[in-house]
Amino acid sequence: MSPQLRRITLAATKIIFAFAAASVSFRGFGPSACEAAPAARTVTPAESLTQRVGPVAQRILSLRIISPNDARSASRRASGVVVGTRGDRTTIVSSVYGLDEEPASIVITSAGQERRLATLIALDRTYGLALLEAPRLAVDEPSDLLIGESDGVSPKVGAVAIALGRSLGRLTVSRGVVSARRAQGTLLQTDAKLSPLNYGGLLVSRGDAPPYGLIVPRDVGPMSAAALYDSGVGFAVVWLTVLERVAKMREHGDLEPGRLGLSLAGSDPLREPAVVEAVEPAGAAAAAGLQPGDRIVSLEGRPITAFLLSRRTALLDAGDRVRLGLARDGSRSEVVIVLGR
Numbered sequence: 001m002s003p004q005l006r007r008i009t010l011a012a013t014k015i016i017f018a019f020a021a022a023s024v025s026f027r028g029f030g031p032s033a034c035e036a037a038p039a040a041r042t043v044t045p046a047e048s049l050t051q052r053v054g055p056v057a058q059r060i061l062s063l064r065i066i067s068p069n070d071a072r073s074a075s076r077r078a079s080g081v082v083v084g085t086r087g088d089r090t091t092i093v094s095s096v097y098g099l100d101e102e103p104a105s106i107v108i109t110s111a112g113q114e115r116r117l118a119t120l121i122a123l124d125r126t127y128g129l130a131l132l133e134a135p136r137l138a139v140d141e142p143s144d145l146l147i148g149e150s151d152g153v154s155p156k157v158g159a160v161a162i163a164l165g166r167s168l169g170r171l172t173v174s175r176g177v178v179s180a181r182r183a184q185g186t187l188l189q190t191d192a193k194l195s196p197l198n199y200g201g202l203l204v205s206r207g208d209a210p211p212y213g214l215i216v217p218r219d220v221g222p223m224s225a226a227a228l229y230d231s232g233v234g235f236a237v238v239w240l241t242v243l244e245r246v247a248k249m250r251e252h253g254d255l256e257p258g259r260l261g262l263s264l265a266g267s268d269p270l271r272e273p274a275v276v277e278a279v280e281p282a283g284a285a286a287a288a289g290l291q292p293g294d295r296i297v298s299l300e301g302r303p304i305t306a307f308l309l310s311r312r313t314a315l316l317d318a319g320d321r322v323r324l325g326l327a328r329d330g331s332r333s334e335v336v337i338v339l340g341r
Helices: 003-027 045-052 239-252 306-313
Strands: 060-066 076-086 089-095 105-109 115-124 129-135 160-167 170-182 187-190 202-204 213-216 234-238 262-264 274-279 295-299 321-328 331-338
Touching (some): 076 160, 089 239, 105 129, 129 239, 160 187, 295 306
Antiparallel strands (some): 060 076, 105 115, 115 129, 170 187, 187 234, 202 213, 213 234, 274 295, 295 321, 321 331
């Protein structure tokens, strides 16, 4: 090798060692000196949703409903929401799922893993709700998130909707939108994925706003949607309505759907008038004097069709009063009917 080439090689070697020394001094010494910096952890969509709903999610409980025969296979799991306290008792609202038959026991588990035996106080079969109580939980301090009116309580169609439940102590979360408002604005329809684990849970927009509503297992209107489970169509009772129904259950106990006690003629209820075809002998309509052939022309002073009559009386309770306008033999009159069971 010529002297000139030897000098060039030596200079290149010095430059390489200089860069290596600079790299070591920058990264530090020891076994980790040449290790790459750890990559930033990616937050999964489920984790992102859970973080978004954190505050209100702390009030969601898991329920294990054990049937009277006490068989493990016969127990059901659902969710519930803490809505307040009465003395040393926690008040919980849930859905009727699994509670139509008096259970042997109801075991609730909070977000903090507190377990209690709950007592069924009343059922609201009109809206599909249940009122329960349990020995006081640490989670039940008063919260503005579950009380009062705000924009979050009345979402617009298309608004983001997050369905929350709890099972085995873990939060279940799914995302969708509010796809419709039904039943005179007291019921929300959503495409968020629902299952029995969500029943009695919350439909929310985020964790720092009042809920949209309480998730129920079916459309509680006359067009029952019980068969729509797992079809991308789910329902929730608007939250302000839930609070009103809790107060009514406190005062009156079980609430049953009201019945007019009549059937209507015709095959196209959307267009045809509400003409009485038959009257139950001991029903509410018979007690008010309605007869086959009567045409119901108004409800509470508003014009009505057969379809609207069914829709607007579907969420009334037994014992509620309704004022109907009748047309009979060319004359008109009004009657007040006390809805039966």
